[in-house]
Amino acid sequence: MIVSKNSRVFLQETGELSRFAARFWREWLKPRYEFREFIRQCFVIGYKSLPLTGLTAFIMGLVLTMQLHPSMIYYGVESLIPSMVGIAIVREVGPVLTALIFAGKIGSSIGAELGSMKVTEQIDAMEVSGTNPFKYLVVTRTAASMFMLPVLVIISDAISLYGSYLGNNIYERTTFILFFRKVFESLIVADIIPAVIKTFFFGFAVGIIGCFKGYFTDKGTEGVGRAANSAVVVSSVMIFILDLVVVQITDLLNLYN
Amino acid sequence: MKGKTDPDDRVIIIRDLCKSFGTNRVLDHFDLDLHRGENLAVLGKSGSGKSVLIKCIIGLIRPDAGSIRVLEQNIQGLNREELDQIRVKIGFLFQSNALYDSMTVRENLEFPLRRHSFRLAPAEVNNMVMEALRNVGLEHTVDMMPAELSGGMRKRIALARTLILKPEIILYDEPTTGLDPITSLEIINLINAIREKFGTSSLIITHDLKCVKLTADRIAMLIDGRCNITGDFEGLKSSSDERISPFFN
Numbered sequence: 084m085i086v087s088k089n090s091r092v093f094l095q096e097t098g099e100l101s102r103f104a105a106r107f108w109r110e111w112l113k114p115r116y117e118f119r120e121f122i123r124q125c126f127v128i129g130y131k132s133l134p135l136t137g138l139t140a141f142i143m144g145l146v147l148t149m150q151l152h153p154s155m156i157y158y159g160v161e162s163l164i165p166s167m168v169g170i171a172i173v174r175e176v177g178p179v180l181t182a183l184i185f186a187g188k189i190g191s192s193i194g195a196e197l198g199s200m201k202v203t204e205q206i207d208a209m210e211v212s213g214t215n216p217f218k219y220l221v222v223t224r225t226a227a228s229m230f231m232l233p234v235l236v237i238i239s240d241a242i243s244l245y246g247s248y249l250g251n252n253i254y255e256r257t258t259f260i261l262f263f264r265k266v267f268e269s270l271i272v273a274d275i276i277p278a279v280i281k282t283f284f285f286g287f288a289v290g291i292i293g294c295f296k297g298y299f300t301d302k303g304t305e306g307v308g309r310a311a312n313s314a315v316v317v318s319s320v321m322i323f324i325l326d327l328v329v330v331q332i333t334d335l336l337n338l339y340n
Numbered sequence: 341m342k343g344k345t346d347p348d349d350r351v352i353i354i355r356d357l358c359k360s361f362g363t364n365r366v367l368d369h370f371d372l373d374l375h376r377g378e379n380l381a382v383l384g385k386s387g388s389g390k391s392v393l394i395k396c397i398i399g400l401i402r403p404d405a406g407s408i409r410v411l412e413q414n415i416q417g418l419n420r421e422e423l424d425q426i427r428v429k430i431g432f433l434f435q436s437n438a439l440y441d442s443m444t445v446r447e448n449l450e451f452p453l454r455r456h457s458f459r460l461a462p463a464e465v466n467n468m469v470m471e472a473l474r475n476v477g478l479e480h481t482v483d484m485m486p487a488e489l490s491g492g493m494r495k496r497i498a499l500a501r502t503l504i505l506k507p508e509i510i511l512y513d514e515p516t517t518g519l520d521p522i523t524s525l526e527i528i529n530l531i532n533a534i535r536e537k538f539g540t541s542s543l544i545i546t547h548d549l550k551c552v553k554l555t556a557d558r559i560a561m562l563i564d565g566r567c568n569i570t571g572d573f574e575g576l577k578s579s580s581d582e583r584i585s586p587f588f589n
Binding site: 196200203204205208209211213214215 | 395398400420424427428430432434435436437438439440441442451452455456
């Protein structure tokens with residue numbers, strides 16, 4: 084009985100989220116355009132996330148290389164470290180890790196912000212001020228997430244590879260040019276393009292789920308906390324599901340061979 | 341402080357308004373008229389549907405049945421643009437003030453102005469903001485954040501934001517709830533002063549008897565989703581009707 088009730092709630096919420104996402108696509112191209120708010124959100128969502136995503140990317144590149152080094156030495160293939168780390172970071176670690184950090188920071192902040200606006204009637208106030216709150220709040224934040232995450236991922240990949248270069252230099256002297264030449268020799272377009280494209284979907288998922296959870300918050304301040312929390316949990320799970328789908332598609336298209 | 345009203349000139353006409361949430365029927369064939377220049381208080385218990393009523397009037401909640409005419413326009417028949425146009429003429433003071441807490445007081449006041457009036461020069465916008473703040477006596481707060489203001493100040497800023505578009509009708513949702521007696525009196529005086537100065541018609545949703553006594557020309561009782569009883573404060577206070585007397589005693 085409990086399972087069936089939970090299933091019903093899950094299906095209902097999935098349906099509502101799908102309708103919410105469909106409304107985003109319907110409304111985002113229709114005037115009036117909230118361009119100023121979109122730019123402001125790009126700054127808040129993109130620029131202000133850069134220190135955190137950059138730091139985690141740097142540490143991940145460094146740690147990945149340091150962890151990999153003894154095993155590569157054991158097999159006598161330490162010269163492959165730049166290629167291996169490059170492929171791992173560009174294809175998977177960079178996009179997914181950055182998206183997860185992004186979901187933690189931006190998903191929760193959007194969920195909490197919109198949630199508190201909902202419970203304090205600020206969204207209603209916007210509506211009576213002649214503003215479409217969906218366009219002003221949801222479309223701008225989701226679009227900014229969708230466009231800023233790929234930028235953050237590209238920057239994070241670069242920082243991560245730099246971390247890897249430093250990690251490699253702890254054990255052996257490699258020049259910057261040689262290291263990056265080896266990284267780019269092993270990368271093909273099919274590594275980069277799907278990895279960047281999937282980050283648009285990750286960004287969309289984080290933005291729309293954060294907005295959805297915040298926009299339909301109820302039960303006062305307790306609801307705001309719950310909205311922030313479930314925005315992070317649901318968008319993190321969604322990132323992994325999307326990643327799985329992208330891997331299946333690229334595999335079916337035989338892009339890596 | 342009561343003003344002159346014209347009973348033949350009605351700015352809001354509500355007929356047979358019904359609204360249910362699940363099995364809970366909040367408004368049940370509710371009728372109400374608001375005359376031009378009148379302060380009308382709607383009195384009812386908590387959870388009786390007073391806030392639902394004014395949210396139906398402003399178009400935030402869609403009623404199940406009935407009609408709402410505001411300034412001779414049927415609210416339910418309006419599209420989004422037409423609704424936005426009529427909303428310029430209706431001010432709404434929210435119970436929680438609903439100030440945008442990520443914006444300064446100036447930005448809060450500019451917000452409705454910029455949304456409705458696209459071609460105002462910056463100096464003109466500034467003048468209108470300062471005038472609205474002058475009307476509530478809070479010019480010095482212009483660059484402060486809402487979090488830096490007291491409850492009464494926030495209420496007055498919310499009122500200034502409501503006034504900035506010079507509405508013909510103001511809907512007050514529990515304007516004195518949660519305020520101390522002195523601040524409540526300040527808000528009550530402000531409600532009366534606004535009517536005096538701008539000739540606005542007001543619908544005041546409240547269960548604060550002091551507010552009702554000092555502001556309302558007429559009182560409508562919302563009981564069991566209906567409005568069968570209207571009258572002035574003294575008339576209702578002396579009523580022996582068992583549905584009314586608990587409010588006044």
